[in-house]
Amino acid sequence: MRNRLLIYILGPEGAGKTTQAYLVKRYLEKRYRLPVVITEVRSNNLFMYLLIKFLIWCGRAEYYRYPDVYISRVDRLFIGRIINTWLILETAAFLTAHVLKVLLFRLMGYTVIVTRHVIDFLVDMYAIGLSSHKITRTHLIITRLLLRLFSAHSIIIYLDAGYSSLLARYRKRGSYTEPRGWIEFYRTLSKSLLSFATYIETYYIDTSSLDIKAVFNIVSNLITSQVK
Known part of the structure; x- marks a missing residue:
């Protein structure tokens, strides 16, 4: 049986990433006796x-x-002046977190399910570049x-739904609402970035009209084909 699988459940807030991650974890542990960690x-x-x-x-x-809510962030003009240095610092910090939270578990034989990882990070980096009006060569190299x-x-499973x-899901769980513009930006750029990763199996699931069980049935079938 294949071990050390990395399952990346991707999508905007409210698409069902966390729910499906826990369902998949229980499924793999019970059916295949795999050690699984969510991070x-x-x-x-x-x-x-x-x-x-x-x-x-x-x-x-x-x-x-x-x-x-009101949110504070670092001044965009300041970021614009140090954008390349900022990107390198962000990337170094991200790689360190990746080693500690993903790579070590894979080396220990775990199947790792991640609900936020490199695509989310890259989208955030491009957002920083857009806000400072500097999409640099450093962005492309790091990407x-x-x-x-x-x-x-x-394996990448991209969950999505209509706004x-x-x-409705934001309100049900009592969390703040992501602006429509950010959801559209995240969706467009995520899919654009995934087009670079042609060597990774990627699946897209629209969860708008599906309940939790129906989504899980689709997800579990996709993962079963990867676990051998």
Whole structure:
């Protein structure tokens, strides 16, 4: 039986990533007796989180409003001046988190399910570049490097839904609502980035009109074909 599979469940907030990750974990543990771990590697990991907080504390901050809350972030003009350095720092922090939260588990023989990983990170990096009006050569080099993190024994399952379905799920779980513009940006850029990763099996599932069990049936069938 194949072991150390990396399953990346991708999609916008509200698409069902976390729910399906836990269902898949129980399925693989019960049916195949595989050791499984669920994790995520966010772009805003501990190192970058502390750096961002420090810069905001130093006054390098601006504020914008989600539909429900105010959020502070590092001043875009400042980021624009140090964009390449910022991208390198972000990437180094991301790679460190990847080693600790993904690679080590794979080396220990675990099947790893990640709900946030390199595509999410790359989308965030491009968003930084767009906000500073500098999509640089560094972006492109880092993109090609990080997409190789998927390498062997990987499968990507992209869950998506219409905005009205996502909005209903946000409200049901009491979380803030992602703006429609960000959802569309995330969706478009994610699929564009995935087009570079032709060596990875990628599946797209529209969860708008499906219940949790129906989605899981599709997901489990896809994963079963990978577990040998």
